[in-house]
Amino acid sequence: MQDQAIGIDLGTTHSLAAIFRNDGAELVDPNQPLVPSVVYFPANGTPIAGREAVLHAQDHPERTLFSIKRLMGKGPQDLSLTEQNYPFHLIAHQGLWTAQLDTDHFVSPPEVSAHILREILNQCEAKLGYRPSRAVITVPAYFNDKQRSATKQAAEMLGLRVIRMINEPTAAALAYGMGHLQKGTVAVYDLGGGTFDLTLLSITDGVFRVLATHGDTLLGGDDFDDVLMHQCLAEWQIETHQVSAQEKHHLRQNIKRARESLSQTDQVELVVSLGGLPKKHLITRKAFDDLIDPLIQKTLKATRKALRDAQLTAGDIEHVVLVGGTTRTPLVIQRVGSFFGLKPRVDLNPDHVVALGAAIQAALLDQQTQDMLLMDVTPLSLGIETMGGAVNKVIMRNAPIPARATEQFTTYMDNQTGMDFHIVQGERELAEDNISLARFKLSGIPPMPAGLALVNVRFQLDADGILTVEAEEQRSGQRAAIEVVPGHGLDMDSVRQRVLDSIEHAQEDIESIRIITARTKAQTLVLATKRALAQSQSLSPEERETISSAVRAAEDVIESKDVAAIESASEKLNQATQSLAEQLLERAFTESVRGKTVSEL
């Protein structure tokens, strides 16, 4: 028999494992569930991960790696490290951050994560009596494909098979769904150290349906510390640049502790040493609340956007679940509570809830329990580039997966035997402004007049997020297909930016589309007229000249951005060709009836 799959929350500061038992998920080691996400690499010998590694941080800061999750799948182009102040040395290797321990000793973030996972598996083996070989691992909702595959790579280094990766807020909802929330519309408010995510789900009869996700990748508890730090420095009349990186690190650690204790007490005195001098500042809960309120309002703005995407209002939400350590802040609980008019749920420990949800998904995929089902959505629209560079969206953003949709296309030139397809992802109206996923060609279309070929293009997006696109010409049965993985190289920052862009640029896009439509129409008309002119012998020289000059006039403005000019040139050309069209029609009719008896007509 296969061993049981486990759930793992591979976190920034700590990691933990959970497993499904008879009627619910539980922590593998309830006494010491949290494994610090820290790895110490001694100069000689085996790397040490977890609690023991933390003990070496003081003496060997340059060999004790932490907060490695922030570096997963990232390179110098993604992240400024100035704020992070890692005490260990980082270099870029093939565009990705790598820690340098010695002149010839490098460790990649997936490798560091693998050591953390190994420690988790050791814990499992000690508690369960076997070493798990399969797991569901959670990732932040904003993680991009690179970050997701770096996570998967970490597991594979250990021979641990990842049966699925699920988003942390969704995992939290699953954990609440077991025994706590059987039905209703749920908002998961996930505020961590560095990021904010809001996920809306609908739960009916054990089916968990993700309705929308929104968030801010640059908003979290660290920002609370930032505003507090600036306020203290202002109080002491110290400029930020006068503080060394070392002191800043020391100050930040103390501020973080002060902030956390403000969740329990009404005031706290901060005492630090700066430039060799002791500095004190009394922080009251009230003053702290005033500082962070604008940041909390930002999370509520993202919340409103998610609600709009899901076509819901705050009043439709029946339960609010808080996830992430920063949600212990009293003002967060208060503001979120009054926004939804509900008391947020805190039944489950916000540090445990994600791992518990992962264990439930593992059991569901193993079909060990069938109590629940998780239904996810695709984060961005998928479409195809059409004539002139516009996008025809085939699968819309937030569509539930698996999804399937078919669009019909045709040829625009006579005897066209091939068609090129360009698959794009994003919300903008023009293909060039979206992400290019793949290109492929359908060839072997039998020659026929423009517009007669019928090409069905089918998109199929499966439960794992793999997209297959297939094109088939109906009359000849010619087919071509391609498989793409959408979301490659996309991170949630750019996902959000694209959504914002598409709203901001909507006007611009509409203008571009009007130009493209006008141009395409004019081009088609010019082409058709030239062809007809070449075929027709019965035109008078005057007629011929009138038409030719209308063609020239249209060609002159076709490349301009003046929609009115293009449209008016098309219109004039249309009028000029009226008699030509009638003649051609007449001739076509005569030809088609020639040699036929009246009764055959």
Add this chain to the structure above:
Amino acid sequence: MTLTAEQDPFAYFGLPATIRLDRAALDRAYTQKMRAIHPDVVAQDQKAEAEIEAASCHRAYQQLSGFRSRAEVILRLRGEFSAGKQVPPGFLEEIFSINERLEEGEDLLAEAETRVIARRRSIESLLEQNAPLSEVRALLNAYIYEENLYKQCESKEED
């Protein structure tokens, strides 16, 4: 023979083909189907087929959950061959004046919402009276315009 999700989404979910659809009943039918056919719950050798059926089921659900797409399904089931472009008498003049007011920067959100709700009511009653399809189509075309107007006003509000 059972009808497929594409042929008749109402029959597929075992629901009456009515515009005033019971949302709770639809959600129940949808989730019950999903629990039986989702690729995550079927045996390994049935997964490929399940991907296709689950996609049709999602689509049928989406069609029935939106007012406009639900009305389109009913018109098709009642035999509408192709959607005409007709609108109710006087509607074009109304659009004209609405567009003018929009250009002047007037906030029409509340008015758009009232229009959408009123239009839904009249479409519902026409469908229930088995009114001629072309009459329903005219109202539905007006509704499409009004719904877009509402969305436009709403997104303006957001910014």
